[in-house]
Amino acid sequence: MPVSRFMARQLARPRGLFGRLFLGGMLDRANLRGNALVHEVLALSPSDRVLEVGFGGGDLLVRLADTVSGGGVEGVELSLPMLRRVDARVRRRGLSGRVRLQEGAVDALPFEAGHFDCACSVNTVYFWPDLRRGLAELARVLRPGGRLVLGFGSDVAMRRAGYEAHGFRLYSMEEIERALRESGLRPTARERLEQARGAFFVSRSRRVA
Secondary structure (H helix, E strand, O other), X not given: OOOOHHHHHHHHOOOHHHHHHHHHHHHHHHOHHHHHHHHHHHXXXXXXXXXXXXXXXOHHXXXXXXXXXXXXXXXXXXXXXXXXXXXXXXXXOOOOOOEEEEEOOHHXXXXXXXXXXXXXXXXXXXXXXXXXXXXXXXXXXXXXXXXXXXXXXXXXXXXXXXXXXXXXXXXXXXXXXXXXXXXXXXXXXXXXXXXXXXXXXXXXXXXXX
């Protein structure tokens, strides 16, 4: 089904009344299976320090916090409505001691080098100003050997639905893996999930020591 200009803008950066009241739940439902696969591929240990970039409605972020009992979870998000929504969700679940949320962007992460054991992001690469700069910044904040897991939709299916016409930058798995290598990361695994709206890809890589 073709995507509307309004919905494409909301997906890129949820805003206004619609973003605050409706989009978080819609994102959680739409990304449910993809988030579950990314969580599985991350293979977290309880002591891991984890970063999620662009956490949207917070479904994956809560999964991370439920898993990481002795480490910690940091979330960075451009959308203030999503930031406030997920902050309230975290507090309701009693997870505030494990989770810290900040407004921010992938190409200027507010963390010191080597801070995280792993990082992840789902359905955000389309909106990054520069793919390689974002990946290099993620590599910077990972410890040597740290893991990065990215989830993203099929470029073929998304192009067919008209996302590219609304400014989405679409990538094949091969393009993502080439950019990972150029950014100091080594691809180690790939997964594919078939969904009604098209394939969803998951790429796992490690920061080169």
